[in-house]
Amino acid sequence: MIKHLGGAMLAAVFCAAPVAAENTGSAMLRQVAAEVSPQELQSTITRLVAFGTRHSLSGSASKTRGIGPAQGWVKNRFEMISSQCGNCLEIATPAEEFSGNRVPAPTAFMDVLAIQRGQTDPGRVIIIAAHLDSRNSDVMDALHDAPGANDDGSGVAAVLEAARIFSKRKFPATLVYAVLTGEEQGLLGGTVLAHYARDHGWNVEADLNNDIIGNSHGGQGSVNAGQVRVFSQGVRDLQTDAEARAIRYNGGEIDSPSRNLARFIAALAPAYIDGFHVHMIYRTDRYGRGGDQVPMLGAGFPAVRLTEAAENYTRQHQNVRIENGIAYGDVIAGIDFAYLARVTRVNLLVMAALAMAPAPPSVTIGGAVTYDAQLSWTAVPGAMSYRAWWRDSLDSAWTHSRAAGGTTSLKLEGINLDDWLFGVSAI
Secondary structure (H helix, E strand, C coil): CEEECCCCEEECCHHHCCCCCCCHHHHHHHHHHHCCCHHHHHHHHHHHHCCCECCCCCCCCCCCCCHHHHHHHHHHHHHHHHHCCCCCCEEECCEEEEEECCEEEEEEEECEEEEECCCCCCCEEEEEEEECCCCCCCCCCCCCCECCCCCCHHHHHHHHHHHHHHCCCCCCCEEEEEEECCCCCCCHHHHHHHHHHHHCCCEEEEEEEECCCCCCECCCCCECCCEEEEEECCCCCCCCHHHHHHHHHHCCCCCCHHHHHHHHHHHHHHHHCCCCEEEEECCCCCCCCCCCHHHHHHCCCCEEEEEECCCCHHHCCCCCEEECCEEECCCHHHCCHHHHHHHHHHHHHHHHHHHHCCCCCCEEEECCCCCCEEEEECCCCCCCCEEEEEEECCCCCCCEEEEEECCCEEEECCCCHHHEEEEEEEC
């Protein structure tokens, strides 16, 4: 992890970015990526679609249709996975009551969480999340079919696949698998998760919100099976006035924790998945749209949204039908399972890398009115060594680095403090 200088901002390059030599960490990353199964993903989405609708207001009266049975199935799936790893997962079902524009009467909205406690550093938390609820053309229609294969059955499938694969292993940090309810009614599931994380004192290093990640064919005829978009927030919701002043004066406007998390994802994915890349987009979400990462950002947690590169709008928020020769509706035929598997691998790579890595160090900087930049940082438990990073203020990613060994300070001779942005990673 990199600690960026300029407003207590996290970033990321695992083991100092792609390393030349194969090591235990990179071997494990390749292994977990290889275990992602397109067949498992397809099985999950097929089951989710079979509930007919998973609209947040569809209730629990039926045992086979609606959000209630779907939540029960997800909970049972987590319990089954947990039973195979010696009950390594703690299942939680936090709920809150909401009412408002899209919730006409007070209604409880429940998330289903599986928590895999870290072995040595359980206070650090990495979350993979997706929303279970679905909708059709009318956001208030809780009666008619809303298959939700891609939005967001694809994300839920990735969450369950992560739990299946990671439950076989142990990590220093805590992993949370979060299946949320109420996104379509106003990001309510993300709100429940944010409150739960806050109330339980979680130190969330990353919230990976997966929403619409299973399609590679755009509605206008484009095909993009080699890229996933990662949206990341710039100015933080909980930024203090002092932090804002420091950023305005010293720079770092594009260096929020979420932005540096996005850089981490963008560096890691192509190093382990041939022909697959991350398109970083410096924006919280798409124009006029949102996802469950937004309430997490509002609570002060680093969060990003992963979304397919080529969206097909006829497959989103639409009744299933054929009109003027165009097929509408979010059905399973619109899923590219090979593509979904690649996006799922990106998630697993990031989660495993973060969960195995030390916490980011706390860094201070010096060297004003000199010709050398001076970095110093606190020692981090579990860190074998450290690496200093710097880049031009116009660059979107870290470009230069220097090993610092096991020391907690480094002078970058001839590197003028005024001309660069700096960071430090613990390895």
